[in-house]
């Protein structure tokens with residue numbers, strides 16, 4: 795392959811489209827966040843940590859700062875319109891609280907979306923300012939998967955049908971096919 799220099803652009807896509815929830819004035823507020831990361835894959839007694847990179851101007855950030863809690867909801871394709879809507883309209887000017895049915899886990903200020911196949915409630919463990927963004931690192935206190943999205947006792951991504959985010963061409967994509975098994979596929983090259 796011959797490569798063309800494209801400047802210093804971040805090309806780490808696709809990423810996952812998520813809907814982040816927090817509580818403001820006693821009501822949920824939602825925003826789309828695609829710049830999400832896995833910070834610590836936890837063990838038996840070690841928590842899992844994930845990150846969300848949020849511009850400090852967002853209304854949702856205020857709720858996260860106030861309560862130190864937020865939720866990360868993974869919408870399926872059928873929620874694409876609503877997921878996009880919460881990414882273009884601010885809770886500062888429009889009440890987004892009634893858009894989804896919610897449920898609560900352990901935390902009081904991390905409302906989760908019933909219509910999302912996968913959701914996680916998080917407690918802020920750290921906040922880091924990186925460039926222009928407030929990066930909240932959340933300890934996952936509880937994670938929830940819709941019953942119909944299990945296959946052999948594990949969440950099945952095909953059933954979750956997540957919305958992949960492509961900032962390079964500003965597009966949403968769906969998941970492709972299962973093509974191999976990590977930690978096994980490369981074994982043939984070991985010998």
Ligand SMILES: Cc1cc2nc3c(=O)[nH]c(=O)nc-3n(C[C@H](O)[C@H](O)[C@H](O)COP(=O)(O)O)c2cc1C
Nearest residue numbers: 825826827828829848849852853854881883884885
């Ligand atoms: C698909 C999508 C992904 C987005 N990802 C991010 C992101 O990762 N970080 C960010 O700061 N804003 C992101 N946004 C923008 C916010 O979701 C948007 O500004 C939202 O209206 C903020 O809502 P709020 O002011 O009610 O919190 C994204 C928007 C869309 C449509």
